[in-house]
Amino acid sequence: MAAARQDVDCDVLVVGGGINGAGIARDVAGRGLCVALCERDDLAAHTSSASTKLIHGGLRYLEHYEFGLVRKALAEREVLLRAAPHVIRPMRFVMPHTGQRSAALLRAGLFLYDRLARRELLPASESVQLACHPAGRALNPALGQAFVYSDGWVDDARLVVLNAVDAAHKGACVLTRTACTEARRENGAWRVTLRKPDGTFKQIAVRAIVNAAGPWAAAFLDVALGRPEAAQARTRLRLVKGSHIVVRRLFAHDDAYLFQHEDGRIVFAIPYERDFTLIGTTDVEYAGDPAKVAIDADEIRYLCGVASHYFREPVVPADVVWSYAGVRPLLDDASARASAVTRDYRLQVDGGGPSGEAPLLTVFGGKLTTYRKLAEETTDLLCKALGHRSGAWTAGACLPGGDLFGATPQSRSVLEFDGWRSRVQVQYHWLDCALIGRYARAYGTRIHTLLQGRSSMADMGGEVLPGLFEAELDYLRRHEWAMTPEDILWRRTKLGLHLPAGAAAQLDAWLMEHPLQVAGK
Structure with missing residues (x-):
């Protein structure tokens, strides 16, 4: 653990599993800090899966003279295209x-x-x-x-999941269906109460909290923290x-x-x-x-x-x-x-530094395209508040599955994606072309993890729904925190659009009959 204190469970707790929360958890974990991310529902369950599905500079923002925001978003557009070309x-x-x-x-x-x-x-x-x-x-x-x-x-929801996957790979603890119900400063740290998926409660101590609750940012300050700033936050x-x-x-x-x-x-x-x-x-x-x-x-x-x-x-x-x-x-x-309201963001830090109080950083605003930059700036502030020395890194790193031609983001991953996909289709020639095409787009190079040890359709397990095999369900449940039919059919995939009525109920029955087996339990 990178924390100077030895009586805390982790350095940073990120509250909120949308794009900002997942991006921040990834950046923090990659800088060597111990981080936990809690989300009361599924990853990307709300705003971050309800976008127009664009990574864009925001052409119309020029009309409102938001040149700085557009420049930042256009620069990020190039960074993200290379990092996640799938x-x-x-x-x-x-x-x-x-x-x-x-x-x-x-x-x-x-x-x-x-x-x-x-x-x-x-x-x-x-x-x-x-x-x-x-x-x-x-x-x-x-x-x-x-x-x-x-x-x-x-694919906005998958972008959130990929950030969470990378955070977990770098040591973060990702807790879905886990709500932060209370947080109080105590002895220079935060004493936090988490409600777990089974309804029981757990207390942990953390050095800093990031409030990335999106539309609930003010409510989190008010209910969970009981802070007078909440009323002012609502006006922001x-x-x-x-x-x-x-x-x-x-x-x-x-x-x-x-x-x-x-x-x-x-x-x-x-x-x-x-x-x-x-x-x-x-x-x-x-x-x-x-x-x-x-x-x-x-x-x-x-x-x-x-x-x-x-x-x-x-x-x-x-x-x-x-x-x-x-x-x-x-x-x-x-x-x-409403259409003219800025899509820029603001970061507010309370505590830390000379005050000696455990820091609380709240994220206000933001847009999908600038999430990585927001996460980088947030982590810079956290490192400063916690006295941790570590530089920014995400601008030069692929997201999981995006390393088509090596670990460093490359233009050819964008420009030559179709050629890479064709080679994958040859490698897995026993799979239907449409299915392998969907896998390539959804999972990128992590398709090899999904298909590890499989060399024929018989190895894919049963076809639970048209185009949805047990192999993919196992992958999504083990590696991407998918638990419900909605997680699987609408956020991890968009198969819900292509399947007949009753598909969700059929999948729910299968999930109930096939509880996930966790190694060692």
């Missing part, structure tokens, strides 16, 4: 010109977007005529000119609901669309899971319980209306095959409209 991939976005903003302004914005940070992996923006471009075939023929630019797509967070719908695929190509709607909002239409189109998002002020957030009928109608306005074929609520909503904990910058 779950993050380049994508082109087609933005029809509708007259909401002048063509000259859009050209200037895209020129700046291409140059605010070094861009080596993605092609530059361009202007196209939709009548001569494949993306124009699916659109309203009244649309003529469009601008095309580059960003990245991400603005909860905004973002909802998405999924419909059958609306177009044949692999580019996405960005629509600048007449009400000033931005709506994306993104190719999703081979057979579907993801449409979102809304930006609606939210005052309820973040755990109970759900899309409402007005949001569904709104997103269908936007899609119908731009596509040749209308989209109606009956076309929606799946929907989801999440609450984004954004910094309250006094913006009049």
